[in-house]
Amino acid sequence: MKLPAALETFADREHVFEFMARGSRVPRLDVSHNVILYLEDITVAFDGFRALNDLTLYVDAGELRCIIGPNGAGKTTMMDVITGKTRPDSGSAWFGQTIDLLQLDEPEIAAAGIGRKFQKPTVFTEHSVFENLELAMAGDKRVWRILFAKLTPAQIERIESVLETIGLKDQRDARAGSLSHGQKQWLEIGMLLMQDPQLLLVDEPVAGMTPQETERTAELLLGLAGKHSVVVVEHDMAFVRSIARKVTVLHEGSVLAEGSLDEVQNNAKVVEVYLGE
Template sequence: MAIGGLTTNALLYLDNVSVTFDGFRALNALSLSIDAQEMRAIIGPNGAGKTTMMDVITGKTRPNQGVAVFEASHDLTKLDEASIAELGIGRKFQTPTVFEMHTVEDNILLALKTDRRPFPTLFSKRTKAEKERIDALLERVRLTGSRDRKAGELSHGQKQWLEIGMLLAQEPKLLLVDEPAAGMTDQETADTADLLREIAKTASVVVVEHDMVFVRDLGVKVTCLHEGSVLAEGSLDAVSTNERVVEVYLGR
């Protein structure tokens, strides 16, 4: 299906997207393509447009021009945030948001993709399928041994994993992750890279990150943004040796 004259097979395709805030152009004719089951790292200096790009994808910000096409048939610029989430796009912000007074297991239960209207929620009982799904998610995010702990007792890295698990409970097709390695120990950082690589086997993942060691550990294609546009794209080695990238970002 073509949208705005475009035909694409990519899972996510941004074309000529521009966003202006009070005269400041946060995105400048940005074009970006993400395939199904691809993980992409997005890097760039502060103010490069990384957060605004994610805001456009999730419906938080409307672009002044351009389209954001999901699954070749949905123009995200025409949809609200709830509708976009229902399509299968999940977002994890830099600061983890979990229910700290509830157990880890209950956090996952609350996030499961199921009927959450008041009546079904009040009278529902945990099914065998839900229990198996929770067990699988806890194992996937390395929190099986912490299932009965209050979420507020977890380390920063574990809270990050829990929130990722809560997003996975929604069965996303595309996961946007903002600086997942920030504040983590070296071991947690390595484990998070492993986790994201596992997720990318079944869903697309876009990782916004400043930690170049972590980006290298991911071993994926890198897109560097600058002043709202793509400055360079390719392997980390290719991008990190680009003279303009070194000048505006890595050389600082």
């Protein structure tokens, strides 16, 4: 074990790729005001079409928030902005008090503690389920560390426990590409768990799931809330009802209404948008 350790220190001193991280180190997350996500006046336009229009949204620490809204309301674009995939034309996005999301790129945002589950399940299809979880595991993700990284017994245990949580223990060594649609969704949630983020963005987690699968997913997400803040985008109102405490309705790129599900459902503007003129 001496040689890898020596190499690690060597790699440590070199920090060959260190300067590729732009700007300063990401500051620690500070949620002292009990708000974990600030989105203020965000506007994103594609060829004149405003996908987000002065969107302002706050998410509290430990909250489980559901975002609903018709197609094209800007839900996915909002996620893209938070995770650094899309840069807004104007506005600001802060993660806690100290982290300006607009200054960071995707890996930095992920390292800062924001995890994302995509609408279409994206897992690494050529890797096994176990490997998918291993890849997502929180920790130093720089090249030299990863090259000589060995799984510690504690880490293996953690992976096994997540496998249990998402119910894929039997598929441990199966190719992720061979999983069913629902299993892929869970695997992705499992990857989020491995990442251990402060804020989880979950895009349509129950699309295409059977009722049993949906129920299981709801349990999973509820189990996450409290320790983590979770933002769920979903169409399925029954599912939203089963998990949500606070709901935000997006429409044409900005917030139409916010409150408990009942409040929102009785909101005249929301009714108009959903039921038509």
